[in-house]
Amino acid sequence: MQFETKCIHGGVHKDQQYNSVTTPIYASSTFSWYDLEKNTGYDYTRSGNPTRKALEENLTDLEGGKGCSATSSGMSAIHCAMSLFSPGDHIIVPVDVYGGTFRLFDRFLKEKGLQFSFVDMTDHSAIRAALTPQTKCLWIETPSNPLLKVVDLDAMVSIAREHGAITICDNTFLSPYLQRPLEFGVDIVVHSTTKYINGHSDVVGGCVISAKEEHAVKIAWLCNALGLACSPFDAWLVLRGVKTLGCRMEAQQASAGKIARFLSDHPRVRHVFYPGLETHPQHELARRQQKGFGAMLSFEVEGDRTLVEQVCTRTRLFDMAISVGGIESLISFPTTMSHASMSAEARVAAGISDRLIRVSVGLEHVDDLMADLNQALA
């Protein structure tokens, strides 16, 4: 089946009683047993729920994995995946990783004994230099947030395999419609389903999808033991959102490409970060490993924080808000918003300046969006 068909039909089992076309919300915390040994396969919603199972089957299918655990947020998905590691284990992480991931790794998991090296993942010699005998994982985020650096999945997998480590990829920014890391040999994919997979800015969720049965079973065990699973209602919302993933991504990335070109030509814009631009340093790599360039971009203004503030507060269609991937366009200032949990030094090291603005392009008409940015920059 083609991707768009899987989005709509994956994981949907006709309900036995009324033949509903969509999966019902099984809002039951517990399920009764037939006898002392047997139940329907569900006993308690933290451990398993039919609505959540439908979403997990759908997402497993879309990423091409062996199993999925749907979680209460992207961060709980990341925490769940990181719970595979033990004190002393070393993980290599992009220097410009999402701010919440940085906080979890640098401020929490480090205290629990995990070790991290934050490196520029586009620099393969820097990755090799960071490897230690304790390195158990290469954490990948591509394209990165907010600078849209593209990391070479083939290269990451071969460096990790040579070293006996695994690879985990945060695929939130492209969704499985535009990039499927498991097809490159990546072991585990995580998503904030809050973003493109749900797409309607009305739920916070996440998922962990594993290429190997062995990892899928461990992740499901951790998800239950740590109590990270999403509610049946949230699972149902995400399952509804994912049905339109393909056509949303197509339309949103087409607009993002036009906006990136429009901003590149604007006199008050110093630089645009968008992998679809031929000038982007990893444009060819993005063309090879992605099905499209995505709907996220960032740009530096030709001016200081005053101009940044002017642009972010004057747009009328782009709401100034954290998050990405919804049908509504959003604009944000990474320094005080998505990346506020990074220290100023860490932001400088990652190349996130005080003149950087991040944009998530939604489904509004692209001419209206460009007119809105134009008046805000004027």
Ligand SMILES: Cc1ncc(COP(=O)(O)O)c(C=O)c1O
């Ligand atoms: C790339 C990326 N990964 C993970 C997350 C965390 O997801 P959530 O907010 O659903 O916990 C975010 C949130 O913005 C993100 O941008």
